[in-house]
Amino acid sequence: TVIPASLSKNMAAISRGADQYHQMKMMKWPIQVSHLITLSIVALLIIFCATWFGFYLAKTLTIPIQELAEGTRRVAEGDLNFTINGVTDDEMGTLVDAFNKMTRDLRAGKQQLELSARELRERNLEIEQRRIYMATVLRNVSTGVVSVNGTGFISTISKSAEEMLGLKGEQVLNRSYKKVLSPEHLELAGELLEELENSPGNSVERPVRVTIDRTVRTFMVHVTALKDDKNRYMGIVVVFDDLTEIEKAQRMAAWREVARRIAHEVKNPLTPIKLSAQRLRRKYGDQIVKDNSVFMECTQMIIDQADQIRNLVNEFSSFARLPASNPEPCELPEIIEEAVALYRETRPEIVFQFDSEPDIPQLNLDRQQMKRVMINLIDNAVAAMNGKGAIGVALSFDPILRIVRLEVSDTGIRISPGDKVRLFEPYFSTKKTGMGLGLSIVSAIIEDHNGFIRVQDNKPRGTKFIVELPA
Known part of the structure; x- marks a missing residue:
């Protein structure tokens, strides 16, 4: 049988298709595996790229943040x-x-702050040095200085002002002057401030007398108002000098001149008066029979009164012309013992006690003048007794201050505060029969020896004189 050509071609095509199918069927798994591998590789590449990109992106964010954290x-x-x-x-x-x-x-701020801090330290150092300098000046000037700020608080007080006013700096600084001053002193401050307000020159100066520790003192006070460049009130500064000793010296000089003139004017006629009375007694004493006793009594009274006036004139002369001191090394306890011994014998009704420390150094003293000081002080104590009592003399030495302190105390009548102020003035006396020259002479002698004398109440009664001499 003959197969048609078209059929043969179809069958050949089918056969090839079947063969190809069988071949394709046999290659199915390798192709599938190949595709899976390719897909896996692509997926891995995508994952890697995504991971790398993620890390890269994270790096661009986290590193600056870490650096910011480290920088912070x-x-x-x-x-x-x-x-x-x-x-x-x-x-x-x-x-x-x-x-x-x-x-x-x-x-930049830190550098500016450090620069400002350095300038501030330098400015503070300069201010501190200026403050120390001002404090040193105020501590060493003899003039008293007190400053009060605009609110009435005391901001500065010098060492001299503390001593003159009897104040302590730590007790008055940064306190209102109205709370520091006594009513009497506050009234005086009010008067000065009122004068300052009415003064065209923003300052006032005048002498004032105040009582400090029951002692009347005289000050020359200068008050000045402090104002800044814009004429704003900042407070006041008070400057004052103690004129008490100057006044005392002036009064002493005046009294010495008076004493010198009195002694000169009175002493000249005394000798002829006394000689005339003695001549009358010799010439007419035997001739006057009637009232002879009266004649003798009157002439004797003239002679006695002339002698008494001569003694008074001698006191004037002593006060007016105290001999210049002739200091030489002396043992002060010996001088005191000699003076006390004189009174122990003549005043047995009074108990005298002399106590001296064993380490009293030798002092450069005028022996006769210091003995006169002791006699005058003991005389004054005896006169205050009005009879029986006790007089104590104590001698001590302060090795730190290099001062020998002599104390003469009695148990007599105390001296009133008003009399204490004038006690060392010439011709002032609390005794009816006193001339008022003894303590003036004592004060002059002590001052001539660069010493100091003061009086205070004795405990429990009486008066105590304190003499301080430099060693």
Whole structure:
């Protein structure tokens, strides 16, 4: 049988298709595996790329953040020179730029602050040096200085002012002067402030007399108002000098001149008066029979009164012309013992006690003048007794101040505060029969020996004189 050609071609095509199918069927798994491998490789590449991109993206974010954290820690520790590099153009770059600007500003601020602090330290050092200098000046000037600020509080007081006013700086500084001053002194301060307000020159000066520790003292006071460049009131400064000793010296000089003139004018006629009375007694004593006793009594009274006036004139002369001291090394306890011994014998009704420390140094003294001082002081104590009592003499030495202190105390009548102020003035006496020259002479002798004498109440009664002499 003959197969048609078309059929033969179809059968050949079918046969080839079947063969191809069988071949394709046999290649199915390898092709599938190949595709799976390709797909896996592509997937792995995609995962790797995604991971790399993720790490890259994380790196661009976390590293600047870590650097910012590290920079913040360094800045907190004080390192203001720290900067972050590798700035990008995104938001993180803006944040890094802001951080770097912040550190630059902090660094500049720190430098400016250090410069200001250094200038402030230098200014404070200068102010402290000026304050120390002013404090040293105020501590060493003899003039008293007190400043009061605009609110009435005491801001400055010199050492001399403390001593003159009997105040302590720590007790009055930064306190209102109204609470510090006594009513009497506050009234005086009010008068001075009123004068200051009415003064065209913002200052007032006048002498004042005040009582301090029951002692009347004279001060020359100068009060000045303090104002700044804009004429605003800042307070006042009070400057004062103690004129008490100057006044005392002036009064002493005046009284000495009076004493010198009195002695000169009175002494001249005394000798002829006394000689005339003695001549009358010799010439007419035997001739006058009637009233002879009266004649003799009257002439004797003239002679006695002339002698008494001569003694008075001699006292005037002694006060007016105290002999210049002739100091030489002396044992003060011996001088005191000699003076006390004189009174022990003549005043047995009075108990005399002399106590002396064993280490009293030798002093350069005029022996006769110091003995006169002791006699006058003991005389004054005896006169205050009006009879029985006790007089104590104590001698001590202060090795720190190098001062020998002599105390003469009695148990007699105390001296009133008003009399204490004038006690060492010439011709002032609390005794009816006193001439008022003894203590003036004592004060002059002590001053001539560069010493100091003062009087105070004795405990429990009486008066105590204290003499301080430099060793």
